[in-house]
Amino acid sequence: xxxxxxxxxxxxxxxxxxxxxxxxxxxxxxxxxxxxxxxxxxxxxxxxxxxxxxxxxxxxxxxxxxxxxxxxxxxxxxxxxxxxxxxxxxxxxxxxxxxxxxxxxxxxxxxxxxxxxxxxxxxxxxxxxxxxxxxxxxxxxxxxxxxxxxxxxxxxxxxxxxxxxxxxxxxxxxxxxxxxxxxxxxxxxxxxxxxxxxxxxxxxxxxxxxxxxxxxxxxxxxxxxxxxxxxxxxxxxxxxxxxxxxxxxxxxxxxxxxxxxxxxxxxxxxxxxxxxxxxxxxxxxxxxxxxxxxxxxxxxxxxxxxxxxxxxxxxxxxxxxxxxxxxxxxxxxxxxxxxxxxxxxxxxxxxxxxxxxxxxxxxxxxxxxxxxxxxxxxxxxxxxxxxxxxxxxxxxxxxxxxxxxxxxxxxxxxxxxx
Numbered sequence: 322x323x324x325x326x327x328x329x330x331x332x333x334x335x336x337x338x339x340x341x342x343x344x345x346x347x348x349x350x351x352x353x354x355x356x357x358x359x360x361x362x363x364x365x366x367x368x369x370x371x372x373x374x375x376x377x378x379x380x381x382x383x384x385x386x387x388x389x390x391x392x393x394x395x396x397x398x399x400x401x402x403x404x405x406x407x408x409x410x411x412x413x414x415x416x417x418x419x420x421x422x423x424x425x426x427x428x429x430x431x432x433x434x435x436x437x438x439x440x441x442x443x444x445x446x447x448x449x450x451x452x453x454x455x456x457x458x459x460x461x462x463x464x465x466x467x468x469x470x471x472x473x474x475x476x477x478x479x480x481x482x483x484x485x486x487x488x489x490x491x492x493x494x495x496x497x498x499x500x501x502x503x504x505x506x507x508x509x510x511x512x513x514x515x516x517x518x519x520x521x522x523x524x525x526x527x528x529x530x531x532x533x534x535x536x537x538x539x540x541x542x543x544x545x546x547x548x549x550x551x552x553x554x555x556x557x558x559x560x561x562x563x564x565x566x567x568x569x570x571x572x573x574x575x576x577x578x579x580x581x582x583x584x585x586x587x588x589x590x591x592x593x594x595x596x597x598x599x600x601x602x603x604x605x606x607x608x609x610x611x612x613x614x615x616x617x618x619x620x621x622x623x624x625x626x627x628x629x630x631x632x633x634x635x636x637x638x639x640x641x642x643x644x645x646x647x648x649x650x651x652x653x654x655x656x657x658x659x660x661x662x663x664x665x666x667x668x669x670x671x672x673x674x675x676x677x678x679x680x681x682x683x684x685x686x687x688x689x690x691x692x693x694x695x696x697x698x699x700x701x702x703x704x705x706x707x708x709x710x711x712x713x714x715x716x717x718x719x720x721x722x723x724x725x726x727x728x729x730x731x732x733x734x735x736x737x738x739x
Contacts, residue, residue, distance in 0.1 A: 377554055378554050693705060
């Protein structure tokens, strides 16, 4: 009986859709590549074990929220026990080869970010359209796969006319596109809520500077050669970090790169997009601003709360709650807000919610005013708490609600109850 020859690098890849819900997937590495790959695994329902001494803030947020298990150390072969798939996301060839060898011994398919030829599985270029997922393999050429993927995505969008290419969509006169910046709002969390224009610019980017709250699945669709800068990982305090972000945008653009500054929600709604535009303008770097779906309106909506409703509320006010009402640094006139009859939407206010609710009640807002608190709105982790202004601070603690969360105060909270 003759032996069959196995050619690991020969032949065409066999396309397969893996059903990973509840099955162990091991990711080795905690950097930018893992940051891009993990969200898709979580979206598939995989039981993710992440092995890395250190994590990016985005990955740490997944670990802190209990979405994955993190082992803060270097890989050992026993990590693969019970695994169905392993993704190697490290730039050390020797370490990657060791993981690959351990996977081969256990007959576990292994994806390697550092060496596609040495991998036993490839991650395709992916686009999602509702329940449809399209995965494209380009024969080892990521750019070819991305080009085909993008064409398929356009077809799935079933959009007519010159929507994606019309020059009237660009603000201002034509500019030299050799080096430029786009401030793109990524929406409140659901990756499908980014605008068509925002997604198109994202696919064209050479550099993406991303906030912690941007949808992770958008990062999973970036070209493999895109430089991903995790803005939440930049050191220093808030002011120095913003200065460093501004410097990165300007320096990369001056080097001839197309830079997308991807921001959660809308760039100008508590997003410091104005500061970034001014920094680019001062440096002579052209900027395109792409508005995003703001969580201030979208998150209440998906939770069944309209911010306005006929005969209930004819106005709504959006405020930041990251500064306590009694702080000298606060720019919000809480006593004036307490006298309004409309809807009050508070962003970044969970930490100061006891002081905010007490201040509003003290200045005349009834304690029985309905309140909704929506955690991780528009995502699979969405939770909604209904309460009243007088009780909401205690109820949030009891329910274990954590940021990011939107607080909606007003009679609209019960307007759609049937």
